Amino acid sequence: MPLTGHCLCKAVTYTVDVDAPILTGYDHCDDCQRQSGSTYSLVCVVPKDKFTSQGPLKKWKGIADSGNAVWRWFCAECGSPIAHDPEGAPEIIALKGGSLDMEIKKTLKPDTEIWTVSKLPFCQENLAKPFKYMPQ
Template identity: 65%
Template sequence: MYVALVAVVPKAKLTLNGPTKSWAGKGSSGKDVHRIFCSECGSPIAHDPDAAPEIIAIKAGTLDSEIKKTLKPDTEIWTVGKLPFVKESLPNAFEHMPS
């Protein structure tokens, strides 16, 4: 199981600084999800889904420190694979990717 805190933001409001590369794979929608990563160290940065072209999911660990302090998670996805020791439950929980 993989747990990641992501911030879903309007793509038009996002600016990425630094060198990146991406690769695409099929998402649960059947459409491509472009996985963006640092071209120098390989760290994952974001997921850019063709199924929702107006948004982008940024890995929260890549955000500036001050922005991270204001994040308030409210949604969980892919809870179908949640490990039994993970006890946190957020107001919006989905077994799979919501459509």
């Protein structure tokens, strides 16, 4: 069963032709904190070539600490974040976990944390695979 999701206003919908994400985890980088308006962003990494979308996606180019571009994808209508697309890893895209359909979100099992160097001190939960920056 493919992964499916949408933005808040449902103008953007997407499908990922996989049964499960490659990785599900918490991204503590400052950019994800700002984009999500929260302490971290729940991300579901999937193969980019399996992702298709419909609707008014807008993209904004940010620059990662590595110097590579990271494209932030969001709905042009409601502004809901959909994914981030790191040029440093062109084979993947990191879906914003909150944009997945509810029945899929309920099955997610985050087991990884990235960018823990930016993890806020009141976020106490530690997962099995913490990485100070990006996994190598």
